[in-house]
Amino acid sequence: MDAVKFGLVGYGFGGRYFHAPLLSAAPECELIGVVTRSQERRAQLADQLPGTRCFDTLGELAAAGAEAVGISTPAGTHTSLTEEAIGWGLSVVCDKPFALDADAARRTVDLAAAGGVVLSPYQNRRWDSDFLSVRAAVDAGTLGEVRRFESRFERFAPDDGPGASGGGTILDFGSHLVDQSLVLLGPVTSVYAELSLRGSGLDDDVFIALQHATGARSHLWGSWSQHAPGPRFRVTGTSGSMVVTTTDTQEDVLIAGGTPDGRGPWGSEAASDLDRIVTGSGTSTIRLERGAWDTFYPAFARAVRGLGPAPVPAPDAVATAVVLDAARRSADTGTVVAVAHPPDPRL
Incomplete structure (x- = not known):
């Protein structure tokens, strides 16, 4: 297929490390330019991707021949920029959080459908080595029927987050935590959440409990102020547990300047005796699956060409936003919030 001509909006941390290298490494994609007015960002682009054009506006990018665009800007701009790109006839990958609330997410998804363009939330964490390993074990029935899914994005970096550009920890870490739980266990019927507020007014040290329609529960933690982070995952089923x-x-690897260009290993993790499956008959260690962020943009480009589905369906962004809205209401009121007619992200 002919490479899809891509543009990128924003060249901050996300644009530089989570989007530009992966777009540049994908033969299915041609990165034709970046929209940024910042002289600092333009200098970084010239240093890291010499010869890549800069544009002041989405309109200029569209006029230059772009067919699709990745949005990697502060959270509060995602909806307006995504909808503007759709108005220019561009297919869109929008970073998390896809929108600040479920109503905005629904409107954007409907606009893309009406405009006939491909739209996908950038839920790259579905292709983390650790989560792919959990999915493989669950899909194989190794753990039996899953009863509880525990997931954490915890770190001690109080000076780094939660940043205003991410919208706070519920929207930032929570977008990935909730998306992964919906992918693994399906829609939810109720949500309970707790959080702490920093002096900035942004939430941090977040706990979210989900009751899934299947009867399973998800317990999700997100924090920038945890001195002793817990295990990334603990999954408990009727036949065993996985840690x-x-x-x-x-x-x-991306921050260090590496790319998935085929010249070295990508997505491979060192073996650890702490990654294990425990059953009634004993304990066995596991080797994690290969991480595969490098598959997202090629799959999206094929979807733009009509050669396959979007890597993350647009309605999944609405499903996640519904749960995050409920989590914020729960944290505000101290109550369990019911989720009526929960959408299933797997449909």
């Missing part, structure tokens, strides 16, 4: 302490390193 994963090794966290995916694709982010670290």
Whole structure:
């Protein structure tokens, strides 16, 4: 297929490390330019991707021949920029949080459908090595019927987050935590959440409990102020439990300047005796699946060409936003919030 001409809006941390390297490494994609007015960002782009054009507006990018765009800007701009891109006839990948609330997410998804463009939330964490390993074990029935899913994005970096650009920890870490739980266990019927507020007014040290329609429960933690982070995953089923302490390193590799260009290993994690499955008959260690962030943009490009589905269906963004809205209401009121007619992200 002919490479899809991509643009990128924003060249901050996300644009530089989570989007530009993966777009540049995908033969199905051609990165034709970046929209940023910041002279600092333009200098970084010239240093990291020499010769890549800069644009002041989405309109200029569209006029230059772009067919699709990745949005990697502060959270509060995601809806307006995504809808503007749809108005220019561009297919869109929008970083998390896809929208600040479920109503905005629904409107954007409907606009894309009406405009006939491909729209996908950038839920790259579905292709983390640790989560792919959990999915493989669950799909294989190794744990039996899953009763509880525990998932954490915890770190001690009080000076780094939660940043205003991410919208706070519920929207930032929570977007991935909730999306993964919906992918693994399906829609939810109720949500309970707790959080702490920093002096900035942004939420942190978040706990979210989900009751799934299947009867399973998800317990999700997100924090920038945890001195002793817990295991990335603990999954308990009727036949066994799985503990994963090794966290995916694709982010670290990208920040260090690595790319999935085929010249070295990508997405492979070192073996650890702490990654294990425990059953009534004993304990066995596991080797994590290969992380695969590098598959997202090729799959999206094929969807733009009509050669396959979007890597993350647009309605999944609405399903996640519904749960996050309920989590904020629960934290505000101290009550369990029912989720009526929960959408199933797997349909």
